[in-house]
Amino acid sequence: MSASSAVNAMKKVVQQLRFEASINRVKVSQAAAELQQFCLQNAHHDPLLTGVSSSTNPFRPQKVCSFL
Amino acid sequence: MANEGLRDNETLSSLKNESETLKCKLEEERAKLHDVEPFLSVFFFQQDGKVIVWDAFTTNKEHAVTMPCTWVMACAYAPSGCAIACGGLDNKCSVYPLTFDKNENMAAKKKSVAMHTNYLSACSFTNSDMQILTSSGDGTCALWDVESGQLLQSFHGHAADVLCLDLAPSETGNTFVSGGCDKKAMVWDLRSGQCIQSFETHDSDINSVRYYPSGDAFASASDDATCRLYDLRADREVAIYSKESIIFGASSVDFSLSGRLLFTGYNDYTINVWDVLKGTRVSILFGHENRVSTLRVSPDGTAFCSGSWDHTLRVAVGHQRTRPPAKFIFHSGPERPPQFIKSSATAIIHADSPC
Numbered sequence: 001m002s003a004s005s006a007v008n009a010m011k012k013v014v015q016q017l018r019f020e021a022s023i024n025r026v027k028v029s030q031a032a033a034e035l036q037q038f039c040l041q042n043a044h045h046d047p048l049l050t051g052v053s054s055s056t057n058p059f060r061p062q063k064v065c066s067f068l
Numbered sequence: 069m070a071n072e073g074l075r076d077n078e079t080l081s082s083l084k085n086e087s088e089t090l091k092c093k094l095e096e097e098r099a100k101l102h103d104v105e106p107f108l109s110v111f112f113f114q115q116d117g118k119v120i121v122w123d124a125f126t127t128n129k130e131h132a133v134t135m136p137c138t139w140v141m142a143c144a145y146a147p148s149g150c151a152i153a154c155g156g157l158d159n160k161c162s163v164y165p166l167t168f169d170k171n172e173n174m175a176a177k178k179k180s181v182a183m184h185t186n187y188l189s190a191c192s193f194t195n196s197d198m199q200i201l202t203s204s205g206d207g208t209c210a211l212w213d214v215e216s217g218q219l220l221q222s223f224h225g226h227a228a229d230v231l232c233l234d235l236a237p238s239e240t241g242n243t244f245v246s247g248g249c250d251k252k253a254m255v256w257d258l259r260s261g262q263c264i265q266s267f268e269t270h271d272s273d274i275n276s277v278r279y280y281p282s283g284d285a286f287a288s289a290s291d292d293a294t295c296r297l298y299d300l301r302a303d304r305e306v307a308i309y310s311k312e313s314i315i316f317g318a319s320s321v322d323f324s325l326s327g328r329l330l331f332t333g334y335n336d337y338t339i340n341v342w343d344v345l346k347g348t349r350v351s352i353l354f355g356h357e358n359r360v361s362t363l364r365v366s367p368d369g370t371a372f373c374s375g376s377w378d379h380t381l382r383v384a385v386g387h388q389r390t391r392p393p394a395k396f397i398f399h400s401g402p403e404r405p406p407q408f409i410k411s412s413a414t415a416i417i418h419a420d421s422p423c
Contacts, residue, residue, distance in 0.1 A: 007079070012158065017090040021090055021093055025301065035299065
């Protein structure tokens with residue numbers, strides 16, 4: 001029985017590989033250009049890239065208030 | 069029918085030959101399109117069985133749940149913020165509704181959702197509170213209905229433990245990527261259970277995978293001390309983030325909001341920040357006193373949090389300088405919890421609700 005299960009397992013591998021081989025691909029130059037464009041378009045919305053000023057930093061140490 | 073297209077009398081050796089031929093053909097096809105060199109670049113769980121939700125601004129513990137099993141390895145926040153899911157060596161994923169009522173025992177309201185035959189390595193809610201995706205040491209991923217606990221879909225294909233998963237950003241459709249000890253990253257269709265694409269270029273276990281914000285690519289962090297970027301439309305690896313001086317495994321990875329920066333935690337206690345487009349290291353953060361085991365950027369992108377075996381979580385923000393990039397500074401983390409930290413979820417940083 002192990003021979004036919006090995007054949008079945010191999011059939012599945014071949015089927016999966018056929019499926020993967022058949023997908024549409026784009027050129028790396030185009031894919032890379034689109035990744036780059038996405039980065040540049042969203043760069044100013046990225047607080048970790050541009051940084052936050054100390055007044056808007058939500059994690060700054062809180063000033064202690066005291067009653068006068 | 070599953071066997072459509074295959075003749076019944078195919079022998080094992082002819083199938084093996086065809087499989088080898090197809091593998092070569094796949095590489096050839098991918099290489100044909102390689103026309104240019106790709107650009108050259110708090111809520112967490114602990115191993116003592118507790119899950120803790122922190123407020124990242126005040127560093128107060130908001131919730132703490134004791135798990136019945138001692139080793140929790142995965143946790144996730146529900147999109148509504150009203151529940152958490154976690155699991156680990158108990159082979160299960162359980163959902164706990166979050167409550168601020170101190171009299172309520174959160175552990176009592178626990179709901180067991182997922183059941184694997186080996187440890188739970190990662191879990192994530194899909195875009196609602198109603199479904200959970202899990203990955204396991206049994207080599208499979210699975211999609212579950214939270215309410216009924218029913219298995220909706222299972223994903224078979226990894227040859228070894230699956231260590232991590234990440235869902236595609238909701239705009240780009242119903243797929244997710246998983247990484248495993250078989251050095252493969254696989255992209256799956258959530259509905260059909262089919263593996264759509266697979267990538268095998270790492271030299272060791274893949275510890276963490278994360279989608280690029282546009283959903284067209286994903287990054288992976290591996291024990292081979294590199295992180296790699298795979299583009300889904302070009303169907304290949306397009307960048308490696310590595311240095312000869314970095315020899316310890318990378319445990320965790322996440323992108324900044326625009327996808328320009330890649331934050332990675334390493335077993336040599338450091339965090340490296342990479343310029344995704346140039347492939348160069350922008351910054352290195354020291355501060356942790358043991359290996360960095362997990363790292364996540366907050367949903368609004370203002371900060372990232374790293375968790376480490378030194379028992380702390382640290383939150384870092386970028387500070388403006390006269391010239392970009394921002395300088396990263398750790399802000400004081402929460403008080404030291406007494407046990408190891410293994411993972412964290414994005415929502416520990418409530419960046420939209422300062423106290």
